[in-house]
Amino acid sequence: MAAANLGVINQGSVTHHFNSDSSLQKSFLKTQKISFCDKQWTRFSQLELKSKTASSRHQSIVAMSVSQTATKGKITVSPLDLEDAKEPPLNLHKPKEPYTATIVSVERLVGPKAPGETCHIVIDHGGNVPYWEGQSYGVIPPGENPKKPGAPHNVRLYSIASTRYGDSFDGKTASLCVRRAVYYDPETGKEDPSKNGVCSNFLCDSKPGDKVKITGPSGKIMLLPEEDPNATHIMIATGTGVAPFRGYLRRMFMESVPTYKFNGLAWLFLGVANTDSLLYDDEFSKYLADYPDNFRFDRALSREQKNKNGGKMYVQDKIEEYSDEIFKMLDKGAHIYFCGLKGMMPGIQETLKRVAVERGENWDEKLSQLKKNKQWHVEVY
DSSP states (O other), X not given: OOGGXXXXXXXXXXXXXXXXXXXXXOXXXXXXXXXXXXXXXXXXXXXXXXOOSTTOOEEEEEEEOOOOOTTTOOEEOSOGGGGOOSSOOOOSBOTTSOEEEEEEEEEEOSOTTSSSOEEEEEEEOTTSSOOOTTXXXXXXXXXXXXXXXXXXXXXXXXXXXXXXXXXXXXXXXXEEEEEOOOOBOTTTOOBOGGGXXXXXXXXHHOOTTOEEEEEEEEOSTTOOOOSOTTOEEEEEEEGGGGHHHHHHHHHHHTEEOTTOOOOSXXXXXXXXXXXXXXXXXXXXXXXXXXXXXXXXXXXXXXXXXBOTTSSBOOHHHHHHHTHHHHHHHHHTTOEEEEEEOTTHHHHHHHHHHHHHHHTTOOHHHHHHHHHHTTOEEEEEO
16 A cells, blocks of 8 residues: 555544555575574574665565474463463553663565565563553654654554564564555655654664664553463454564464463454565465464455456455355354554445345344454554
8 A cells, every 4th residue: 555545543642653555575484593682592584585775785584484383392482471460561651751662673574566665673672561462562753743842752553563572582572563654745756755654764764773762552452362272363454454463373373372372263364465565474374384274364465366346356355255254253252353554444344244234134233242242353543
C-alpha cells in the first residue's frame, strides 16, 4: 500500500501509527554465530537482501532461522520468571517519564519490488520494560511537537513483533516492525520530506547505539489466551499488522516455554502487495514445514493474485475461500484476531456477513456472541 495511505489517528496525547504492505525477500539460510546484545547466540541466520537504496548496497537481516525442528528441540529462553506474573505489565513508563532504550539493529525486511520500505527494529530495554505478546510500545521521536512549541512529540504506538523474551531470548529486547511513512505530492509526484512520518522515519533511520524513548507497554485486547494449549487461533493481518502474530508464533513454535506447550492450530492470513512485500516469510514457511498439523499460512498478494471474480486478491477474499472452515472453527470456540489498517475491517465484515447470510445465520447476533465469549480480537489503526 502506498505510503500516502498510512493510517494515523490522534487520541489525546497518543497517536496510533500503522504502516501497511511490506516484506521479506527470498533469501538463503546460513546458520552461524552472531554477536547479539553482547552475547553469542547460535541458530540465527543471515538473510542477504539487496536494499532499495540509492547505493543498492547489500544489507543483512539478523533473524532467527527457525531451523530447529521438533526433533532438534526448541530454543531455551530466560529468565523464566517472566512467566510468573498473573496479569500483564501495563503502562510501566508513561509519556512524561519514558524509558530511554537503545537501538540494537535496524534491518530492511522488504525486497526491491515492494512499495515502500519496512524495517525490523530491535530495541534493548535491559529488562526494564517487560511486556507480553500482543502488547504495544509507545515511541516518542526526538524533537518538539510542531503544534505545541517546546513540548515533545506525541507518543506513537507500535505493536511489538517479538515474544516477551525478545529476539535474543534473554528478556532484554523488543522488536518492532515499522513501515517508513513517506509523503508524495499528488501534483508533482515528488517526495515532500516535510510531510513524512516523523516517528517511522526516525526509527528506520536509527543506527545501533542510538537512544529511543519508549512508553508502555499497553494493550490487553490482543493478548494471546493460553488457558487452552489446544485452542485454534485464526490471525488476519495486513502489512505490518503481522507484528503481534510473529510474537504469537515464535512463542508457539520456536521457544521452549515450560508453562506453555502449544498443541492447537494457528492459522495466519497475511495480505500484502506482492511477493517482495511478504514479512518474515522464511520464519512462517519453516513453521509450516515443521508443524504441518499445527500451522496453516495463507498469503493474499493484491498485485499478483486474482480473486474468484478476477479482481485483486485481498485478505477478505482469502477468508471467503475458507469461510466454511472458519465459521465451523468459530462455532467450536476458536479465537480470531485482526491487526492492520482500519480500512481492512469493512471489507472483512462485509464478507463475513455475506457468508453468514448464506449459512442462514444472523451475523450481528453471531458477532455479539463472539465478543461476549472473548473470541473476537481487533487492533486496527
